Amino acid sequence: MHWIPVRLPRLSIPNVERTNLSYGGPSLAATLTWLIAGIVDGACVGLIATLLGLYTYILPSLHASGGPSTNRLRLQGGEIQGAFDRLEAISADRCSPDFLAEMRAIVLESYTIRDAAYRQGNVVLCSSGAGQVRVSIDSFGPPLFRAVSGAETWRNVELPSAPGVKSTIIMKGNFSLMVAPTGQQSRGGSPISTVLVNPLSGAVTTIYGPRVGLSAAALLSHTPIRKGLHIIFAECLESSFVCQVQVIGLKEIWREFSLPIVLLVLLGSAIGTGVALFILQAQRRRATFENRLRRALGTGEISLEYQPIVDLGSGRVSGAEALMRWTLRSNEKIPPTAFIACAEQSALITDLTCFAIETASRELRSLLSDEPDFVISINIVSRDLTDPRFLLALETHIVAKGINPRRIALELTERQPIDTPGAMATIRALHAKGYRIYIDDFGTGYSNLAYLGELSVDTIKVDMIFTQSVGSDTIRARLIPSILGMAKDLGISVIVEGIETEEQESYFQLSGANFAQGWRYSASVPAGSLLAFANSNQLPWSLCQNHGRRVGSLGKGV
Numbered sequence: 156m157h158w159i160p161v162r163l164p165r166l167s168i169p170n171v172e173r174t175n176l177s178y179g180g181p182s183l184a185a186t187l188t189w190l191i192a193g194i195v196d197g198a199c200v201g202l203i204a205t206l207l208g209l210y211t212y213i214l215p216s217l218h219a220s221g222g223p224s225t226n227r228l229r230l231q232g233g234e235i236q237g238a239f240d241r242l243e244a245i246s247a248d249r250c251s252p253d254f255l256a257e258m259r260a261i262v263l264e265s266y267t268i269r270d271a272a273y274r275q276g277n278v279v280l281c282s283s284g285a286g287q288v289r290v291s292i293d294s295f296g297p298p299l300f301r302a303v304s305g306a307e308t309w310r311n312v313e314l315p316s317a318p319g320v321k322s323t324i325i326m327k328g329n330f331s332l333m334v335a336p337t338g339q340q341s342r343g344g345s346p347i348s349t350v351l352v353n354p355l356s357g358a359v360t361t362i363y364g365p366r367v368g369l370s371a372a373a374l375l376s377h378t379p380i381r382k383g384l385h386i387i388f389a390e391c392l393e394s395s396f397v398c399q400v401q402v403i404g405l406k407e408i409w410r411e412f413s414l415p416i417v418l419l420v421l422l423g424s425a426i427g428t429g430v431a432l433f434i435l436q437a438q439r440r441r442a443t444f445e446n447r448l449r450r451a452l453g454t455g456e457i458s459l460e461y462q463p464i465v466d467l468g469s470g471r472v473s474g475a476e477a478l479m480r481w482t483l484r485s486n487e488k489i490p491p492t493a494f495i496a497c498a499e500q501s502a503l504i505t506d507l508t509c510f511a512i513e514t515a516s517r518e519l520r521s522l523l524s525d526e527p528d529f530v531i532s533i534n535i536v537s538r539d540l541t542d543p544r545f546l547l548a549l550e551t552h553i554v555a556k557g558i559n560p561r562r563i564a565l566e567l568t569e570r571q572p573i574d575t576p577g578a579m580a581t582i583r584a585l586h587a588k589g590y591r592i593y594i595d596d597f598g599t600g601y602s603n604l605a606y607l608g609e610l611s612v613d614t615i616k617v618d619m620i621f622t623q624s625v626g627s628d629t630i631r632a633r634l635i636p637s638i639l640g641m642a643k644d645l646g647i648s649v650i651v652e653g654i655e656t657e658e659q660e661s662y663f664q665l666s667g668a669n670f671a672q673g674w675r676y677s678a679s680v681p682a683g684s685l686l687a688f689a690n691s692n693q694l695p696w697s698l699c700q701n702h703g704r705r706v707g708s709l710g711k712g713v
């Protein structure tokens with residue numbers, strides 16, 4: 156078979172972004188709404204992100220590294236433990252002037268110890284503040300708490316040496332310490348409570364500050380506790396089971412972190428505004444493009460070209476695919492990939508499909524009536540199937556004009572799934588009426604065997620990415636035989652797209668593909684050229700001269 160290569164027309168494909176299509180765009184109200192929404196959303200996201208960050212990372216790490224309350228407690232705990240150790244280590248005679256001086260030094264060097272005292276049995280004999288005294292411990296009443304270490308704690312004790320001052324007394328061995336029970340204010344300003352925990356009974360007693368409603372286990376867990384919008388830090392000295400607890404809420408967070416919060420909210424607003432502007436710009440561009448495309452339908456800028464489809468067995472042209480073209484008055488061409496994708500985002504795509512049905516049936520009317528087996532393929536999308544205008548267009552321009560639906564192939568791209576029951580039912584109904592159903596771009600999308608069966612598919616159009624893989628050692632190239640075998644098993648015919656070379660053509664001829672389409676035979680041509688070729692037996696019809704007949708059949712069972 157001798158194939159005549161076809162010279163391809165050179166298409167100038169403009170960059171859509173550069174094309175001057177300035178119509179429409181979002182209204183002022185829509186613009187303002189988007190902007191305000193962007194600012195508010197951004198600010199909220201900034202605020203939420205800040206608070207989450209604070210609660211999740213910053214506050215706990217602050218705690219771990221010695222936060223507002225814990226530093227203080229660690230200091231106090233260390234002081235108390237250290238003070239007992241130092242008191243035990245004093246070598247001077249008990250209650251002697253040297254002994255008292257050393258006790259005073261220990262108190263003076265501490266932050267939280269007010270007084271240190273020495274006792275024997277039940278009687279306190281001397282203290283760093285009062286010197287020699289005789290105070291019976293029994294006057295304190297029973298201790299509030301006795302730790303395993305033997306340390307005992309009293310609270311609200313009023314010592315004769317410090318009338319009017321209620322103190323916490325911790326006693327261990329022969330020494331006692333009077334600890335300032337002041338509730339410290341943290342850096343963040345929230346009060347710190349001092350609590351005693353009895354690990355045996357689980358009792359928790361707040362001895363100073365706001366009541367802490369936490370269990371002993373929670374307090375002794377050494378981890379920050381989250382309660383609603385609050386985060387609670389507890390630091391316990393297990394030697395004495397004294398805990399200091401600080402509750403940090405929104406107020407304290409705001410006091411502590413107002414600057415970073417404000418900065419992050421501002422940053423969030425700025426990002427939100429940027430995103431809103433970006434969306435607005437995209438909407439404006441789309442609306443502009445969409446309006447312009449809508450107008451183009453009425454001004455003759457949109458037209459159809461037809462790319463012949465060739466029977467690989469006989470070399471005859473058996474049909475043509477209608478391909479939409481948009482040529483601006485300036486003669487610039489907008490590529491279909493750009494405007495079809497834009498139209499697909501709204502019901503405008505069905506306007507284009509209806510235009511294609513109307514135009515192809517009108518322009519190729521003589522071919523449809525003179526060549527009984529010639530098939531025109533029209534690209535449709537799943538959205539068309541649920542739009543009543545599409546079915547009406549088929550009724551008006553095909554059925555009512557006396558064109559046999561068998562002469563019309565509806566090409567559904569495989570790139571979009573047809574999975575709504577309504578769309579599937581429409582396809583089956585169209586097939587039952589005689590329309591041929593082709594799956595376009597086969598191998599690139601959602602098809603599987605069940606899908607092909609359910610859709611009553613007549614033909615698959617193997618995508619050109621497979622054609623281009625012919626001769627290579629790629630997975631795609633290895634897939635071709637199984638696609639062709641599968642189609643054969645299902646009784647589905649195959650059109651191979653994008654045939655450009657003799658090698659590709661021979662490969663598919665030998666592999667059993669039925670039809671081919673591509674620049675090797677012809678690029679898309681206007682209706683006038685297609686009809687002229689058909690009438691004059693010239694290209695692309697000259698392809699078929701060796702085979703006697705000009706136009707063949709396409710599709711299974713024909």
Ligand SMILES: Nc1nc2c(ncn2[C@@H]2O[C@H](COP(=O)(O)O[C@H]3[C@@H](O)[C@H](n4cnc5c(=O)[nH]c(N)nc54)O[C@@H]3COP(=O)(O)O)[C@@H](O)[C@H]2O)c(=O)[nH]1
Pocket residue numbers: 462476477478479480490491492495507508511534535536595596616619652653654655672673674675678679
């Ligand atoms: N829903 C609708 N989609 C449409 C319509 N008209 C076109 N389209 C879709 O736009 C995509 C791009 O189409 P186009 O730029 O026209 O490209 C077609 C051919 O020109 C191109 N082609 C044909 N032969 C060759 C070849 O040998 N090599 C090569 N590199 N390209 C070639 O392929 C396109 C045809 O593709 P297909 O439809 O998959 O058969 C395209 O997806 C169109 O479907 C419309 O009216 N409605």
